[in-house]
Amino acid sequence: MLGDLWTFLKRHKRRLFWFTALSGGTYLLWRYAGWKIAEWRQLEEEECLSNAKRQHHFDCNQRNCNTTVLSLLPKLRETIRQRIDCEKIIHEIKTRPENKIDLWSELKIMSFTRTVVTVYSTTLLAAFVRVQLNILGGYMYIDSCLSEGEQVPTTVNAPQDVQHDYLGKVQYLMNDGLGELMTTVTEAVENVLGGVALQDFLTLQDMEECISKLRGQIEVLSSDNSVLLPGNQIHSLGRYMLGPEGVNGEQSVCKLASSQESLQNLMVETRDVLESNDFRLVLNDCLDTAFSRLLDNLAHFFRPPATHDDDGHATYNPCKTMLALAKITPMMNGQMFVLCSDAPNQFVQELLLFPRMKDFAANIYESFSQVQATGGHP
Numbered sequence: 001m002l003g004d005l006w007t008f009l010k011r012h013k014r015r016l017f018w019f020t021a022l023s024g025g026t027y028l029l030w031r032y033a034g035w036k037i038a039e040w041r042q043l044e045e046e047e048c049l050s051n052a053k054r055q056h057h058f059d060c061n062q063r064n065c066n067t068t069v070l071s072l073l074p075k076l077r078e079t080i081r082q083r084i085d086c087e088k089i090i091h092e093i094k095t096r097p098e099n100k101i102d103l104w105s106e107l108k109i110m111s112f113t114r115t116v117v118t119v120y121s122t123t124l125l126a127a128f129v130r131v132q133l134n135i136l137g138g139y140m141y142i143d144s145c146l147s148e149g150e151q152v153p154t155t156v157n158a159p160q161d162v163q164h165d166y167l168g169k170v171q172y173l174m175n176d177g178l179g180e181l182m183t184t185v186t187e188a189v190e191n192v193l194g195g196v197a198l199q200d201f202l203t204l205q206d207m208e209e210c211i212s213k214l215r216g217q218i219e220v221l222s223s224d225n226s227v228l229l230p231g232n233q234i235h236s237l238g239r240y241m242l243g244p245e246g247v248n249g250e251q252s253v254c255k256l257a258s259s260q261e262s263l264q265n266l267m268v269e270t271r272d273v274l275e276s277n278d279f280r281l282v283l284n285d286c287l288d289t290a291f292s293r294l295l296d297n298l299a300h301f302f303r304p305p306a307t308h309d310d311d312g313h314a315t316y317n318p319c320k321t322m323l324a325l326a327k328i329t330p331m332m333n334g335q336m337f338v339l340c341s342d343a344p345n346q347f348v349q350e351l352l353l354f355p356r357m358k359d360f361a362a363n364i365y366e367s368f369s370q371v372q373a374t375g376g377h378p
Contacts, residue, residue: 111333138368177240
């Protein structure tokens with residue numbers, strides 16, 4: 001029996017060898033494929049979890065941005081009200097002084113200035129805070145990954161003291177930048193409306209043309225009052241959000257401590273974003289929407305008595321209504337309390353939910369929440 005088995009093995013040893021090799025190879029290949037599939041599934045699950053975590057962090061960051069902007073509105077409104085005190089002029093007019101006409105002319109300039117400043121400052125505040133929190137949010141996401149043991153190479157961290165100092169940079173826009181903006185807007189209003197008499201009648205279209213002229217003078221000048229070329233990528237309003245380089249913590253890195261270096265890096269990144277062509281385009285779209293809403297608010301005051309068409313339906317055509325500038329002035333004066341009111345604020349809410357701004361914020365967050373394997377900067 002054993003002899004026959006041995007004879008069989010010797011006779012078919014080549015075939016048995018290849019059969020054994022093929023069977024073993026097939027088994028090893030099957031085990032390897034199973035291991036690779038399990039590894040692929042694990043990587044897929046980790047990537048899904050990572051994306052879900054990043055998306056959740058991003059959504060929370062956007063809500064924090066909206067809350068931050070709304071919380072800053074009362075201070076912004078009060079600062080504008082104090083620096084452009086139209087109520088003081090109105091109180092003097094009510095006393096019927098001899099220079100009543102001069103006071104009305106002054107109120108005209110101040111009312112338009114205050115409303116235009118409100119539109120610009122509110123839009124700049126929403127855009128600047130959005131940029132700030134998405135840059136910071138990206139770095140905070142990386143820090144959270146590091147704290148959980150994920151190996152993400154980075155040279156920039158955002159500890160609590162750096163976050164506090166960085167977010168405090170918005171105070172430049174709320175103070176010095178706002179003052180410079182008021183000066184620029186006042187000069188533009190005097191140039192455009194200084195020669196328009198209070199008794200002159202204006203239509204809603206005339207108001208639109210006035211605002212267009214104001215924007216043309218305010219938005220085409222650089223920090224040294226030279227006219228910017230149409231293709232210039234740096235938005236002229238950027239100087240009101242951040243001061244000149246070197247005054248916002250942007251110093252030589254070699255002379256800075258670790259926390260100061262992190263703050264300096266954040267400021268450099270922020271300035272790069274604010275000086276980008278994408279930001280210029282997004283800010284222009286936001287301003288177009290903001291001034292369009294201002295005109296929508298004014299259109300209610302230009303609404304004439306209803307007329308009826310052949311079918312008996314009431315129709316309105318505010319473009320045909322004419323109002324004296326003396327009547328338009330109080331309307332413009334009150335717009336600050338509408339555009340910069342506390343929550344719920346439909347005007348600010350529309351700016352915060354503006355699609356192009358949301359897409360731009362997502363791109364910023366995506367860029368700063370991941371780093372390349374070869375370096376520390378996103």
